[in-house]
Amino acid sequence: MSTQAHAADHHDHDHKPGFVKRWLFSTNHKDIGTLYLIFAMVGGTIGGFLSMGIRAELAEPGMQIFSNPHMFNVFSTAHGLIMIFFMIMPSLFGGFGNWFVPLMIGAPDMAFPRLNNVSFWLMPPALTLLIISLFVEGPSGMNGAGVGWTVYPPHSTSGHPGPAVDFAILALHLAGASSILSSINFITTIFNMRTPGMTLHKMPLFVWSMLVTAFLLLLAMPVLAGAITMLLTDRNFGTTFFDPAGGGDPVLFQHLFWFFGHPEVYVIILPGFGIVSQVISTFSKKPVFGYLPMAYAMVAIGAVGFVVWAHHMYTAGLSLDTQAYFLAATMVIAVPTGIKIFSWIATMWGGSVRFPTPMLFAIGFIVLFTLGGVTGVVLANPGIDRAFHDTVYVVAHFHYTMSIGALFTLFSGWYYWFPKMTGYMYNETLGKIHFWMLFIGVNVTFFPQHFSGMAGMARRQADYPDALAGWNMISTIGAWISIAAMAVFFFAMALAFVRKQKAGDNPWGVGATTLEWTVSSPPAFHAFEKLPKVK
Amino acid sequence: MSSPDPHSANSPQQASDARLQQKPARHGLVGLTLAGLVVSMLGLSYAAVPLYKMFCQVTGYAGTTQRAKAAPLKASKELITVRFDANVSRDLDWQFKPAQRSITLKIGEEKLAFYEATNTSDKPITGTATFNVTPAIAGSYFNKIACFCFTEQTLEPGETVQMPVSFFIDPDILTDSDSKDVKEITLSYTFFVVKNQKTTQIKKSNANGSL
Numbered sequence A: 001m002s003t004q005a006h007a008a009d010h011h012d013h014d015h016k017p018g019f020v021k022r023w024l025f026s027t028n029h030k031d032i033g034t035l036y037l038i039f040a041m042v043g044g045t046i047g048g049f050l051s052m053g054i055r056a057e058l059a060e061p062g063m064q065i066f067s068n069p070h071m072f073n074v075f076s077t078a079h080g081l082i083m084i085f086f087m088i089m090p091s092l093f094g095g096f097g098n099w100f101v102p103l104m105i106g107a108p109d110m111a112f113p114r115l116n117n118v119s120f121w122l123m124p125p126a127l128t129l130l131i132i133s134l135f136v137e138g139p140s141g142m143n144g145a146g147v148g149w150t151v152y153p154p155h156s157t158s159g160h161p162g163p164a165v166d167f168a169i170l171a172l173h174l175a176g177a178s179s180i181l182s183s184i185n186f187i188t189t190i191f192n193m194r195t196p197g198m199t200l201h202k203m204p205l206f207v208w209s210m211l212v213t214a215f216l217l218l219l220a221m222p223v224l225a226g227a228i229t230m231l232l233t234d235r236n237f238g239t240t241f242f243d244p245a246g247g248g249d250p251v252l253f254q255h256l257f258w259f260f261g262h263p264e265v266y267v268i269i270l271p272g273f274g275i276v277s278q279v280i281s282t283f284s285k286k287p288v289f290g291y292l293p294m295a296y297a298m299v300a301i302g303a304v305g306f307v308v309w310a311h312h313m314y315t316a317g318l319s320l321d322t323q324a325y326f327l328a329a330t331m332v333i334a335v336p337t338g339i340k341i342f343s344w345i346a347t348m349w350g351g352s353v354r355f356p357t358p359m360l361f362a363i364g365f366i367v368l369f370t371l372g373g374v375t376g377v378v379l380a381n382p383g384i385d386r387a388f389h390d391t392v393y394v395v396a397h398f399h400y401t402m403s404i405g406a407l408f409t410l411f412s413g414w415y416y417w418f419p420k421m422t423g424y425m426y427n428e429t430l431g432k433i434h435f436w437m438l439f440i441g442v443n444v445t446f447f448p449q450h451f452s453g454m455a456g457m458a459r460r461q462a463d464y465p466d467a468l469a470g471w472n473m474i475s476t477i478g479a480w481i482s483i484a485a486m487a488v489f490f491f492a493m494a495l496a497f498v499r500k501q502k503a504g505d506n507p508w509g510v511g512a513t514t515l516e517w518t519v520s521s522p523p524a525f526h527a528f529e530k531l532p533k534v535k
Numbered sequence B: 001m002s003s004p005d006p007h008s009a010n011s012p013q014q015a016s017d018a019r020l021q022q023k024p025a026r027h028g029l030v031g032l033t034l035a036g037l038v039v040s041m042l043g044l045s046y047a048a049v050p051l052y053k054m055f056c057q058v059t060g061y062a063g064t065t066q067r068a069k070a071a072p073l074k075a076s077k078e079l080i081t082v083r084f085d086a087n088v089s090r091d092l093d094w095q096f097k098p099a100q101r102s103i104t105l106k107i108g109e110e111k112l113a114f115y116e117a118t119n120t121s122d123k124p125i126t127g128t129a130t131f132n133v134t135p136a137i138a139g140s141y142f143n144k145i146a147c148f149c150f151t152e153q154t155l156e157p158g159e160t161v162q163m164p165v166s167f168f169i170d171p172d173i174l175t176d177s178d179s180k181d182v183k184e185i186t187l188s189y190t191f192f193v194v195k196n197q198k199t200t201q202i203k204k205s206n207a208n209g210s211l
């Protein structure tokens, strides 16, 4: 990288191109990160609106806002797909990843800046296709794809003759291609562009988390692409991969989907693990307890994550031995997961701990995630899962882990890096109000779903027995509290941009030891023209 | 999101172009290797289709039955009951039912059972049947010697045919600790319309199987 020194020669080099060139043809990792974050806010707003539709329908027994149950399923399908592919992934992986991986390893930019631009600009068309799918015919005479985020055939083939499912599949193709390209970019950047002295075993845990996530995406996404391409040709070109009439088997789709799907849930949470590690270390003024075990626990979670997929298929007719294997393998994942939780707690233990908003969200995440992990271990038992599968108990499990769990890491990272990205300080009181309202809101929403799930409340159904009205009313109240919390969030952000209170290069003090805190806030358009030294 | 640029405009292009150019060859190497990984995973997902079929046939997974040339020479004294089940896909205008509800036979003994199918539509239709047994564990011990399900079947409008299946239960079922207590096996068929009727139409003489 000898050209680096040359670029630093003329020291007035921090120039930004004009608007169109800067944002549409952006090759700058921080600008692309910003684009991802804005995109994720748009996705999150649409996804949040859809979830309010779900809660409004489930507010009382009987049909409320939808004229037929299919529409309810269309809403929950779009809610799931948008939150996963167009909110959590673009923010944690695309947004924070692009912003902070190069900064944290002292690289001037990503390895393939133009590819980076392509990765981002695949996303808006993908979201557009998914939104179009809501308005075109799915089942005959009805609009939208009501197939669930898992898109199982035969409901997604013979059950949806209209083009809605095709649009949804193409949306996933584009989003998947985007993730694969970003992953290639991140891995190459992390392998090749670390500043001298930044060995793999000195990399911040956030960078480790991004490395493992990128590998998971690289290995899992093509399998999803394969599976949904088969689905597409089954639907349109007469192939019979999943159609028994031609010798195919719909259960094969489930295997392929979950071979992607389980690693995917870790794609969603691993960057959050990284963020929480940085935040807890910063506000405990201590390095993370057990750095290497923490890094390799993520590697282990990633690796074992590829051999547990059929725990989603206990009711699909697996043999006894197969169920026993998947039970055991699934339980094994709880071990590295437990290591991480203990290390976070041990990091705080004996540290001089402060509780600004990012730290509150990090600790809130640990509480939520531990709860979700426990229900996961319950569901790992085929005997129990036979009863709980496809009830809202599972919905509670995965919201505690990957939905609100990941959301809390997202807010933790957002408040932590907001001063770095914008140069402004947010209002700490509003941040704390946001945290407490959201923490209460999501728990009031999802905790009762353990009970209603155990009492037999099915997921993906628009109606339920009167006996379950009480739990559902509580969930609906929780959803309103969460919406109010989000209003506080947007107000706090608007206020920060109005007040423009300067944050300084490192607002968090000596605990913040990673390289991004050594550059200005916001960082120069081209930070690290001269490579920083790491001892 | 960033604040206005404090520096003066000098040559913005130069800095970012330098960045784009300083791409050592090893970037390309790593990038290509990773792309290769992506392509091979995509290939594997397609390879999973035949592998999955092979896996089910070899292991009797999910109640996939076995094919055999002949029954063993010696049958056991133990008795087992085979029940018969028939289903028709929504798109197929056929009636399809077993000719007998159940058969009780010695384990190892070869038996012949019949199903009856009627084309209730006014045009010839070719159908094909999928099959499995429950409990699934019995799949690897349920052997078919001949079956209408091995080939596609074409029925003329209004035509009714008897469809034979000859089978035996492998005596090894008694030595497997997971299956030795199985006293009753259900054999189930589901008939589907064959897609692309024209190209796959087969001779009616084949319809009665190869018995």
Ligand code: HEM
Binding pocket: A150, A265, A266, A268, A269, A311, A312, A330, A331, A333, A334, A337, A372, A373, A374, A375, A376, A377, A378, A379, A380, A381, A385, A388, A389, A390, A394, A397, A398, A401, A402, A403
């Ligand atoms: C201790 C670790 C975990 C165990 C043992 C575990 C186990 C399970 C099991 C057995 C199921 C299937 C339930 C059913 O459908 O009947 C399940 C569903 C699910 N889990 Fe976990 N889980 C764990 C952690 C996680 C994490 C960390 C995430 C995400 C970050 C996650 C996300 C999901 C999702 C999204 C589903 C539902 C998928 C669907 O059917 O739509 N789980 N989990």
Ligand SMILES: [Cu+2]
Binding pocket: A261, A262, A265, A308, A309, A311, A312
């Ligand atoms: Cu899983």
